[in-house]
Amino acid sequence: MTTDTLEAQRAASRPAAAAPTPGRRRRRARITEARGGWTLLAPYLLLLLVAGIIPILYALATSLQRSPTPLQPQAGFGGFDSFVTVFNDFRFFDSFFNIFKVMIVWLPIMLIGIVGLALLVHASRGRFGGIMRFIYYVPGALAGIANFVLWVYLLNPAQSPIGFLLQNGGFSTIKGVVSLDNLPFILAGMLFFQGIGTWIVIVNGGLNGIPEEIFEASSLDGANAWQVAWHVKLPMIRPWIGYAALMNLAYGFQLFLEPYLLDQVAGGSLPDQYTPTQLGFAFAFSNYNFPAAAAMSIILLVITLSIGLLIVFRSGLFGEEEK
């Protein structure tokens, strides 16, 4: 990466520039530089503290509290009680199993879609490829609630452009479509639609980073477009595919908006705590059991933190300098 080369250049030029200055002055210069660095970092570090580190520590402390009950109105130290509460909740393992069901449908479609479409876009140079890449990007602009309302429109057999398909499937109302059994497929569709565009652009960026000479060499060896895509491009973008898989995996554990709102659309006929994040939300806002909500978020934090560490250390996309 360019960052590495720049870093190397700087390292190389450093001793030469520093050699003629006497030791004391150099040390003073270094202290000034460090002080400047910390001053410039201060606003960001303050935000990191307020919006990152303090809430985590506070959640950790809260999770070790005892939840006040009518018999024992004072909160106090409760050890791992709240974690036990969370683990023993009948919805806890269900919610992770639900995530698993969604992932098993969604992740393969997502990865095949990302890689397939990125390769197709990359094979189409010129204006056609550019237009297609733009069109694939458009649904990604409908993030969050907008994507959700769009899907409410798509899933209603009475007015959807794919209504005839839904009606052939035996569904006449949106409540019929949004059932527990269909949920993994509906969620997979929603997540695919809103996520695919950005990832095509990202993986396409990875493909554009492959030097032209490699394609020239494989063409000279007699490879056709399919063979180039399968044997040359695919192995070269493996880090990007791994990155996409892990980022989407981490995202999947955080699923909240879509199942939460689908329940509202289905008139409350779905489980209120379909995903772990919904369960944490319910602990906080329905049961007012803050220690359990905190314990739940600590569990999710540990999971996503592990995935995050994998991404930073194993994806190979971040330079040595950044680790």
Add this chain to the structure above:
Amino acid sequence: MAKATLENHAPEVVGSKQWSVGRLARIVTMVFVAALFVFPIIGFVAMAFRNQEDVAAGAGGFLGLGGMSFDNAAFSWSQIIGFGPNGGGLFLRWIGNSLIVSVGGALIAVAAAIPAGYALARLRFRFRRTILFITLLTMVMPNTVLVIPLFLEVSAAGAVGQLWPVIVIMGFFPFGVYLAYIHFMTTMPPELVEAARIDGLSEIAIFFQVATPISRQAIALVAFFSFVANWTNFFLPLALLTSNSQNKTVSIGIQELIGASPLFNPTVAAGLDVKLYMPQLALATFLSMLPLLAVFLGAQRFLMSGQTVGAVKG
């Protein structure tokens, strides 16, 4: 063999008359997928300009395009704006709140990320790598994971239902710091910093007089990505602002509209003066997307030239 070479390397051949089976299959697949992506969106935008009678009757033809009119949109708008206590107007209030938190969050994000990115890229001090590592890690983690802990913190501070904690939290934008870091790594040679030091500038002065003038690209990108993330954020406002209907943002406001629709909640809807069917919900959603479209068009120039910088973010 020769054809493959041409196809891969010479853009001018794309319009050529050579049609192979593989090429045809590729183009047909791509156009088909594009249609799958675009038709729902066209139908949805059309929905915002239709009326409920036509929608219920299935009139309007292909994707309902035949049933579009501005009169319909005007009626839908009267319903949306009529929602809320004391004559309505909640929707505009929500849009205003979204603007306040999104712009405020983006301003804080830029003000914090540009100097931090510069310091991480061009200054040497202890724990620099540690901070870079924490930034990367928080950047790749979904931000929803911290919402419940943040709620507990804000609740302890007694500020649930107010806008300012949301703005401050949105100002924490590690991806922006990473963008700024890459920007200074790639566009600002270390020699420039050395030269400024020899000229006798202080470290802070170097940042303001040398680094800031060449960081327009980074400022635009951080502001853009931060604004979009803030505008579409759902979980954070849901946890912090739901308790105060006047202080909701538009993303959770639309949730309230869905909950008041006779399509999904006849009992609540029966008590309302306004009727929010699908055309009204679609129009509200469409209007809530317009600010995103505006910032996208404004930032397009920077997005195009900054493609490589943005390449790593999901």
